[in-house]
Amino acid sequence: MVDLKGQYEQIKEQVNTSILNVIESTAFINGPEVHAFQAELEAYLAVKHVIPCANGTDALQIAMMGLGLKPGDEVITADFTFAATVEVIALLQLTPVLVDVDPVNFNIDIEAIKNAITPRTKAIVPVHLFGLAANMDAIMELAAEHNLYVIEDNAQGIGATYTSKNGVKTKTGAIGHVGSTSFFPSKNLGCYGDGGAIFTNDDDLAHTIRGIVNHGMYKRYHHDVVGVNSRLDSIQATVLRAKLPHLDTYNSKRKEAARKYSKAFSENKNIITPTGVCNSGNTICDTCDCHVFHQYTLVVKNTDRDGLVQHLQAHDIPCGVYYPIPLHAQKAYKDARYNEADFTVTNQLVQECISLPMHTELDDEQIAFITGKVLEFVG
Numbered sequence: 001m002v003d004l005k006g007q008y009e010q011i012k013e014q015v016n017t018s019i020l021n022v023i024e025s026t027a028f029i030n031g032p033e034v035h036a037f038q039a040e041l042e043a044y045l046a047v048k049h050v051i052p053c054a055n056g057t058d059a060l061q062i063a064m065m066g067l068g069l070k071p072g073d074e075v076i077t078a079d080f081t082f083a084a085t086v087e088v089i090a091l092l093q094l095t096p097v098l099v100d101v102d103p104v105n106f107n108i109d110i111e112a113i114k115n116a117i118t119p120r121t122k123a124i125v126p127v128h129l130f131g132l133a134a135n136m137d138a139i140m141e142l143a144a145e146h147n148l149y150v151i152e153d154n155a156q157g158i159g160a161t162y163t164s165k166n167g168v169k170t171k172t173g174a175i176g177h178v179g180s181t182s183f184f185p186s187k188n189l190g191c192y193g194d195g196g197a198i199f200t201n202d203d204d205l206a207h208t209i210r211g212i213v214n215h216g217m218y219k220r221y222h223h224d225v226v227g228v229n230s231r232l233d234s235i236q237a238t239v240l241r242a243k244l245p246h247l248d249t250y251n252s253k254r255k256e257a258a259r260k261y262s263k264a265f266s267e268n269k270n271i272i273t274p275t276g277v278c279n280s281g282n283t284i285c286d287t288c289d290c291h292v293f294h295q296y297t298l299v300v301k302n303t304d305r306d307g308l309v310q311h312l313q314a315h316d317i318p319c320g321v322y323y324p325i326p327l328h329a330q331k332a333y334k335d336a337r338y339n340e341a342d343f344t345v346t347n348q349l350v351q352e353c354i355s356l357p358m359h360t361e362l363d364d365e366q367i368a369f370i371t372g373k374v375l376e377f378v379g
């Protein structure tokens with residue numbers, strides 16, 4: 001699915017040298033590499049504050065802690081996403097409210113959010129799923145109208161640019177009140193272990209969060225709030241510093257591969273390609289840069305999707321089903337309040353979606369082989 005080795009080969013000398021330098025310096029935690037990476041990512045995203053942390057799941061949890069959300073507060077998020085999003089809501093004893101997604105872009109459905117808002121709703125967590133920006137204009141409008149926080153789960157979308165109705169371009173993760181990302185190795189900006197970060201333009205919130213990630217300390221050995229221990233280490237930071245200048249190139253390569261895949265499938269009416277539209281018809285991603293293709297995900301109609309997975313695997317083509325089970329149907333997150341009729345899109349997507357290999361090292365020959373095998377099966 002990913003070719004981390006090929007990508008490493010291209011930056012090998014720099015990465016090896018900088019990792020050795022960290023070891024020589026012994027500044028393993030909170031060292032200068034972490035501070036430098038923080039500043040470089042702030043500049044790249046044009047966001048005032050980046051707070052590095054241990055992983056993308058922590059980032060979401062800490063963002064919610066920073067906003068002071070309390071047990072019983074309702075947090076609306078998408079039914080079709082990785083479980084981390086709903087997991088931290090539940091862990092903090094907030095009430096997860098899962099809603100359906102849009103059939104065209106697979107991101108949280110705006111009408112579904114509207115229907116789910118109650119007097120107890122405190123936050124919306126849009127996920128920029130598969131690297132495509134959610135409809136942030138509509139989400140920010142709803143949030144302003146109902147006095148809600150917006151926490152962007154940008155684990156899959158780092159580097160995407162969202163163009164709002166008024167033409168302003170903003171990197172995803174820097175649009176809501178707070179954003180989070182993951183540097184898990186296979187993410188678009190991945191380190192060589194675990195890592196994550198929280199983003200915000202709010203000075204007070206950034207201050208609060210900096211204490212939370214460090215045991216609730218704002219002054220050494222003074223613990224003002226209940227915090228956690230969540231750090232990005234210097235070795236990961238130095239890897240990320242080597243990769244960040246290449247992020248736009250990495251994302252362009254992904255987009256290029258996606259374009260080639262979609263071209264090969266364009267004549268097949270059983271295959272729906274992720275042209276994706278981020279603003280319900282306003283903007284096509286090809287022209288607005290709102291899709292960084294963390295995954296290239298097809299919807300296959302009139303096809304035995306699991307048979308297709310087996311067919312591809314039989315030809316040594318890795319593929320993935322993200323995600324096979326809707327969150328509302330997972331044992332841990334089942335809730336009597338949920339009504340199947342409210343999840344028609346997710347329920348169908350989980351049966352028809354399939355993600356093809358997507359990374360920065362895909363060449364034309366591989367793409368031709370993969371698309372050939374898909375078309376052979378889908379017919």
Ligand SMILES: *Cc1c(COP(=O)(O)O)cnc(C)c1O
Pocket residue numbers: 055056057058081082084085127153155156181182183184194195196
């Ligand atoms: C990867 C991912 C996370 C969690 O990131 P980790 O670093 O693995 O904890 C959260 N949300 C989404 C949507 C993800 O894809």
